[in-house]
Amino acid sequence: MRASALSAEKVERKLLRSGSKYAKDFVKTRAFRYMLEKFPEMFNKNRFVKEITEAWGARNAIKGVLIESGEEYIVVDAGSGAGYFTVLTALFHPATKVFAVDTHTEFAVEDFRDLKNAERVRMDLFSEEFEKFLSSFKKVILVGIHLCSDLALRFIDLANRVESVRHAVLIPCCVGDREEILSFGFIEDTYEMWCAYLVSKIDTEKFRVISRRDPEILSPKNVVIKMRERVK
Numbered sequence: 001m002r003a004s005a006l007s008a009e010k011v012e013r014k015l016l017r018s019g020s021k022y023a024k025d026f027v028k029t030r031a032f033r034y035m036l037e038k039f040p041e042m043f044n045k046n047r048f049v050k051e052i053t054e055a056w057g058a059r060n061a062i063k064g065v066l067i068e069s070g071e072e073y074i075v076v077d078a079g080s081g082a083g084y085f086t087v088l089t090a091l092f093h094p095a096t097k098v099f100a101v102d103t104h105t106e107f108a109v110e111d112f113r114d115l116k117n118a119e120r121v122r123m124d125l126f127s128e129e130f131e132k133f134l135s136s137f138k139k140v141i142l143v144g145i146h147l148c149s150d151l152a153l154r155f156i157d158l159a160n161r162v163e164s165v166r167h168a169v170l171i172p173c174c175v176g177d178r179e180e181i182l183s184f185g186f187i188e189d190t191y192e193m194w195c196a197y198l199v200s201k202i203d204t205e206k207f208r209v210i211s212r213r214d215p216e217i218l219s220p221k222n223v224v225i226k227m228r229e230r231v232k
Helices: 003-016 021-027 030-038 048-072 084-092 128-135 149-161 178-184 190-200
Strands: 074-078 097-102 118-122 140-147 165-172 207-213 223-229
Touching: 003 021, 003 030, 003 048, 021 030, 021 048, 030 084, 048 084, 048 140, 048 165, 048 223, 074 084, 074 128, 084 097, 084 118, 128 149, 140 149, 149 165, 149 190, 165 190, 178 190, 190 207, 190 223
Parallel strands: 074 097, 074 140, 097 118, 140 165
Antiparallel strands: 165 223, 207 223
């Protein structure tokens, strides 16, 4: 018997008891059952509730664009890890192609074979190859969940410079160079100061920026930075 069949009740109970609306909404969807069946490994980790809420929050930040014109965009999940966000987005937006990009993917590239609009790509986010990959598409929504220090800065740099990146969503994680951040200013919460520092690096001539905490994401590091292309 598959691990998903054995653990489904326990997984559902843990999600419902989490206190997050995102987790509760996720349980009501067909995506929940699909992921239990196809990706049981995703639910064998202690952090799966947190990662589901992060993925749901990031998808909320882009779903308006995808509903209005999803076929025009490629979604790139940068630093995808297990791929929670990629799978959710691919299932809810079947007309949209979603790429899960990471150097060390937790599961095999072939794991997305049943999702016609999702694909894993092994690639270093700091590489020139990744920048060329983004540039190869006409319109990209770039998403980075739980990106730490230099990765978050690299994400913003690419969003600023790569013409094809029209929208971006970043949920930062571990704080970067503290000396540089402290020279920027002082906010009592170090994580919020880090997020404010990251926002200061965004090209506001290219993007309109909204940065705020999402309390439904079950992590103390739950600031969502949303960048939407300015209409020219």
